[in-house]
Amino acid sequence: MQLDLRRLFEGDEQILPFVFALDLSDVQQWGDRPFQAPVKISGQATNRAGIVTVRYAADYLLSGNCARCLEPVEQKKHQEFTHTVVRKLNQQQDDDYIVCEDGVLDLDTVAQDDILLELPIRMLCSEDCKGLCPGCGVNLNEEPCRCRKEVDPRLAALAQLLDDEN
Numbered sequence: 759m760q761l762d763l764r765r766l767f768e769g770d771e772q773i774l775p776f777v778f779a780l781d782l783s784d785v786q787q788w789g790d791r792p793f794q795a796p797v798k799i800s801g802q803a804t805n806r807a808g809i810v811t812v813r814y815a816a817d818y819l820l821s822g823n824c825a826r827c828l829e830p831v832e833q834k835k836h837q838e839f840t841h842t843v844v845r846k847l848n849q850q851q852d853d854d855y856i857v858c859e860d861g862v863l864d865l866d867t868v869a870q871d872d873i874l875l876e877l878p879i880r881m882l883c884s885e886d887c888k889g890l891c892p893g894c895g896v897n898l899n900e901e902p903c904r905c906r907k908e909v910d911p912r913l914a915a916l917a918q919l920l921d922d923e924n
Contacts, residue, residue: 759799761812764861766805767845774803776814780869787877792822799869803843810843812856812863816873825880826889827897833881839872 759778765771779796801814820833843856843863856868888898893905909917 759865761803761863761865762861763803763810763843763858763863766803766810767861769805769808772805776801776803776865778865780816780866782818782870782873785870785874787874788822788825788880790822792820792877792881793818794821795819797869797873799865803863812841812843812865812868814839814865814869816869818873820877820881822881824883824887826887827883827899828890829883829897829899831881831883837873837876839869841868 759776759780761774761776763774766774777798777800780799781796782793783791783796785791785793795818797816797818799814799816801812803810803812815836815838817834817836820835822831823829824831841856842854843858845857845859845861847855847857856863883899890896891898891903891905894903896903
């Protein structure tokens with residue numbers, strides 16, 4: 759979405775609301791496409807004392823597989839973002855501002871960058887997920903491991919002592 763901020767910069771308007779859907783279905787993360795439905799973006803651009811501020815919220819459903827147990831996971835996300843937009847900078851470069859010389863802001867690119875930077879490094883079904891057994895591959899959240907535990911030969915004498923006590 760191209761957001762025309764020229765009337766805000768000129769002071770003709772004070773508030774410019776916007777609502778749109780952002781399609782991120784082509785984005786790949788974790789070897790999968792986590793955005794199955796469009797991201798809902800809603801917010802407003804405001805001019806306050808000559809400073810244009812863009813505030814918006816992004817609501818979406820994140821889909822993927824748990825990084826530990828490989829079970830499907832879906833998480834609803836709500837994130838809020840704020841940016842200050844200027845026509846030009848007096849200094850060399852400042853990452854605190856978005857420069858919009860022609861007064862038209864490409865909100866699709868801004869929102870996509872914001873959302874992708876906030877994605878988790880990996881998705882988990884729960885923080886205490888036990889994952890898969892590396893030996894037998896069983897999901898340790900659902901059942902105990904079926905692997906036969908091999909005793910280190912150096913510790914066999916200690917294992918024998920424990921067996922004798924039982």
